[in-house]
Amino acid sequence: MKVVIVEDEFLTAQRLDGMLNKYDSNIEVQAILPSVADAVKWFKENQGTDLVFMDIHLEDGQCFQIFETINLEIPIIFTTAYDEYMIKAFKVNSIDYLMKPINFDELVQAIEKFKKLHSPACNEDENWPTEGLQQLMHSLQPGTASYKSRFLISLGSRLKTVETADIQYFYSADKITFLVTADNQRYPVEFSLDKLSALLNPTEFFRINRQTIVKLNAISAIHVFPKGKLKVDVQPAFKDELFVSLDRVTEFKEWLGK
Known part of the structure; x- marks a missing residue:
């Protein structure tokens, strides 16, 4: 599996890289990209990525600017501490949403979910993103504060x-x-x-x-x-x-x- 990490916190990116290696030493981290501009440039020039781990807040803006600039169809697992963006994240090609600091067991579950959703059998069903969004919206409490508690x-x-x-x-x-x-x-x-x-x-x-x-x-x-x-x-x-x-x-x- 080929993976790209879009994350502007160096230590966080390194920690995620280590967790991915712990999960499967055959996972290849192709790049660690700290900004919207770097991500846009990299994805324009490179192909073959299977999965992206993407933070919401990057050093030059929000990651959603990437999707507004290029047509990025690679599955995404979002990683952030700001759950205000949860719904917005699932409107793009999101597999899961991990809150920081990332828990290893939750990371494993997200990767396994990616594998399941992209198995040949599951690819026949194009409704999984909507179902995931509906389940996510069910789990949210109305009026929840946007700021970290x-x-x-x-x-x-x-x-x-x-x-x-x-x-x-x-x-x-x-x-x-x-x-x-x-x-x-x-x-x-x-x-x-x-x-x-x-x-x-x-x-x-x-x-x-x-x-x-x-x-x-x-x-x-x-x-x-x-x-x-x-x-x-x-x-x-x-x-x-x-x-x-x-x-x-x-x-x-x-x-x-x-």
Whole structure:
């Protein structure tokens, strides 16, 4: 089986590559593509791919732009943390939808589903995408919030969930993103700050600079400096001084006043 991974988080892509090898060492990962532009270019120039694992949020936009640009008929297994896009995903040639961080058993089930759906017997029935969509819509609860309510954290051989309500801020350091809770616990998460900006409720969280996203009720003080510069104090205290990027000051003030 030949597979392409469309994913802009390098560590996530590498982890998925390893899980695919664990499932079947004969699986060939032809390419790992981080952007819409890279995916469009690659699929225009290459053929023979059997299955694509595709994240929703890429470094230059949403993956659905790929389908708007080229006629991509390869089966897709979507991988994302943002279930708002679940219905939209099944309107294209989707096999399954895996929530991040990906669970190995669920990955196996998705691949087995792909194999079953693309067996000669199943190919005679062209209604399987609609049936899958109907089952998916049945499972959704109306009015479900679009923003993440919790994060799954890997701690060695253990897994832990952290409620978004308990998180005070996120920051990046050494190409790793961390969350910090109200009781000053720090955990790594498998999302970039760019992706977190889309996953978090914008009325509660604001990205004050390239390295930091803060929650409104985590802010304990705001200091005004000459030329409009702002310094933010948070609880629990951050290891460094936190300044709002100058190009975000106006938007930050608007956010505070909402």
